[in-house]
Amino acid sequence: MIQNFQIRDRRFQLNGGAGSDAIHRDPIYSYAVTELADDSGITGTGFAFTLGEGNDLVCKAAAFYAEQLKGKDIEELMANFGHVFNQFSNQQQFRWLGPHKGVVHLALASVTNACYDLWAKKRGLPLWKLLIDLSPEQIINTLDLSYLEDVLTREQALQLMQDGLTGKQERNDIVLKGYPGYDTSVGWFNYDDEMVRANCKKAIAAGFTAMKLKVGSTDPKRDIRRAHIVREEAGDHCKVMLDANQQWTLPQALSICKELQSMQPYWIEEPTHPDDVLAHKTLADAIAPTKIALGEHVPNRIIFKNYLQTGCAGFMQADAVRLGGVSEFITVSLLCKKYGVPVVPHVGDMGQLHQHLVLFNHISMGHEALFLEHIPHLQKHFIHPAQIVNGVYQTPEVPGSSCDLKN
Amino acid sequence: MIQNFQIRDRRFQLNGGAGSDAIHRDPIYSYAVTELADDSGITGTGFAFTLGEGNDLVCKAAAFYAEQLKGKDIEELMANFGHVFNQFSNQQQFRWLGPHKGVVHLALASVTNACYDLWAKKRGLPLWKLLIDLSPEQIINTLDLSYLEDVLTREQALQLMQDGLTGKQERNDIVLKGYPGYDTSVGWFNYDDEMVRANCKKAIAAGFTAMKLKVGSTDPKRDIRRAHIVREEAGDHCKVMLDANQQWTLPQALSICKELQSMQPYWIEEPTHPDDVLAHKTLADAIAPTKIALGEHVPNRIIFKNYLQTGCAGFMQADAVRLGGVSEFITVSLLCKKYGVPVVPHVGDMGQLHQHLVLFNHISMGHEALFLEHIPHLQKHFIHPAQIVNGVYQTPEVPGSSCDLKN
Secondary structure, eight states, X not given: OEXXXXXXXXXXXXXTTTTOOXXXXXXXXXXXXXXXXXXXXXEEEEEEEEOSTTHHHHXXXXXXXXXXXXXXXXXXXXXXXXXXXXHHHTOHHHHTTOSSOHHHHHHHHHHHHHHHHHHHHHHTSBHHHHHHHSOHHHHHTTOOOTTOTTTOOHHHHHHHHHHHTTTHHHHTTHHHXXXXXXXXXXXXXXXXXXXXXXXXHHHHHTXXXXXXXXXXXXXXXXXXXXXXXHHHHXXXXXXXXXXXXXXXXXXXXXXXXXXXXXXXXXXXXXXXXXXXXXXXXXXXXXXXXXXXXXXXXXXXXXXXXXXXXXXXXXXXXXXXXXXXXXXXXXXXHHHHHHHTOOBOOOOTTTTTTHHXXXXXXXXXXXXXXXXXXXXXXXXXXXXXXXXXXXTEEOOOOSSBXXXXXXX | OEEEEEEEEEEEEOOTTTTOOSSOSSOEEEXXXXXXXXXXXXXXXXXXXXXXXXXXHHHHHHHHHHHTTTTOOHHHHHHTHHHHHHHHHTOHHHXXXXXXXHHHHHHHHHHHHHHHHHHHXXXXXXHXXXXXXXXXXXXXXXXXXXXXXXXXXXXXXXXXXXXXXXXXXXXXXXXXXXXXXXXXXXXXXXXXXXXXXXXXXXXXXXXXXXXXXXXXXSSXXXXXXXXXXXXXXXXXXXXXXXXXTTOOOHHHHXXXXXXXXGGOOSEEEOOSOTXXXXXXXXXXXXXTTSOEEEOTTOOSHHHHXXXXXXXXXXXXXXXXXXXXXXXXXXXXXXXXXXXXXXXXOOOTTTTTTHHHHHXXXXXXXXXXXXXXXXXXXXXXXXXXXXXXXXXEEOOOOSSBOSXXXXX
């Protein structure tokens, strides 16, 4: 039984331009952490990710939800978590502040993720193992599919999970091989050209075969120059992704993306405002076959649905510490499976939680095991930091979701 | 010069089912109020509207913005408020909590509206008068048009305001006649059938020729029965609007809206989730010529743009205490003008602020003077409550935006 909870406002200063992008020049990686204390002595930890200022608002909103979990049994909660999620996310007064977006939804992510962590710890299993052992029906019971009825009914969702049983055994091999990573930290926005070049060399030496550069400079020539530096160092066999972090207007994106195509980006990420579904569609049509990736600022399953319906995104970067937690992440992953779009999470959690979720997506749902973003800057703050060997995430074996932070 | 500020968390309990809808069964009408104290002794008051729980979060976020106004001269701020708005709404760490939606954007609305109120009070003018006397260029300088470049450049926006000069003099007559109102309070969700019927009679006796009923009942038969009660009382010459407050899934909306067409609704409002642009498009096509109204939960100009691009909304219910304040309300009104869609504000402010804005929209922009929602439940709390005579808003003459609350 959940006896009590604690909310912590944890902020971690980064150094030397790490984490910077065209829009967020000076982020403070921060977690609004929910800790659920169970009477078994186990603590479930979950968090949402912010960039500093306002992390306290998310903490305060998380307390509103966590308070309502007191006295609940985690197994009973998780047996029908879809209902719990639906009730929480639609609490009528709080709902007005979204609905299903912004501070209140981030808070719901924090509390939801703490539930999943507690669940896995109480079962003595790493979260990925708990999830892949659930039946299709048990998985669907953890999801809130409301407002998706036009494209994904409960029956269709069940069928997708059933379909995933085919080949599941073979896909389980990924547990031994590990899940490939890609390196986001070669080219933060504030890094100078020499540092980008040096970081590319380091990434390749460390075994990565995919890496990302931040673009969106005031002078597009800077972007183009730097993109070609990365391509030069990475060679033709590495994948290179470009990330504009919403910096461009649609007319700018149309012009700059065409210039950037010359260095063969694997994707162009967040070219413009994340609410502008139709702008992404216009851009995708104009720059095909170059693909767009997006999702870190898409707050809920409904907007993901619209993005998928237009067919404008080649990759979906759902993030379980930005969406309403693990539950909605799985919902969105199912939607993506239906539309045949790969899920390549944005890792506000630095990959700690997502290393579990991509294993589940691959093994149980049959999503391609493409690669998972890797950002090392907070490793020393986690009790069980993700282990990357030769560019590959090593499968976590400790019970829970790997989200416990050192004090 | 703005010397200091105060943020107030004001909550007003409603009685007997007032304010209830299918989703929000027990709202507490609440304002996150920003008061900007100018060294002239004048205080500018603005607010954002919430339903109670979480109003404190908006207050806290508003303080973050208001703090940055200390020492600023209001005329200098407003001479280029579009830039101020852009800077505020893109403060990099806070931006991550939206962007441009949820708690942080509501907070920006509160602070923005306080600036407009202070501006008008210092000039000794009611806000509508201040706004209609501005030149097209001065108006455009108060707006942030970023991320609209694909449909509304600065030049196009200027041209729309220039076009509005034609006929402006004649449209000014509305000041004497007053702006028509419609009565939202005949049919709150929790009211029983007899009360709905009695309220319709009262509304007609009070001079209203348009009124609204809340629908979205678990049993659609209740909606249909009540809708016909209102039509019966209102007669064929009154306009009757139906408001589902997001309650339906798309399949439900498709089925129920077709049944409701038999009573000739003037519009069907918020049929489903406000983020689901494509569902609204599907529904609009299916139930034409019945029109959809929406907007109270559309948080920013970018999503309004997408709604307008699909052509699914017959009426746009922008709300200056839900969007980023007066500035973004005017931006959205310009977008609507471009697409030929009437603006019929949702009045989280009970019409206090919007009585000014609809006059401006009509006189300066040439929007049709359709009608403005009227909700009387908070009248006693305002220092200068809106005056409705024979169903018509009387033009406010007191300097400012009519948003000062009694203590």
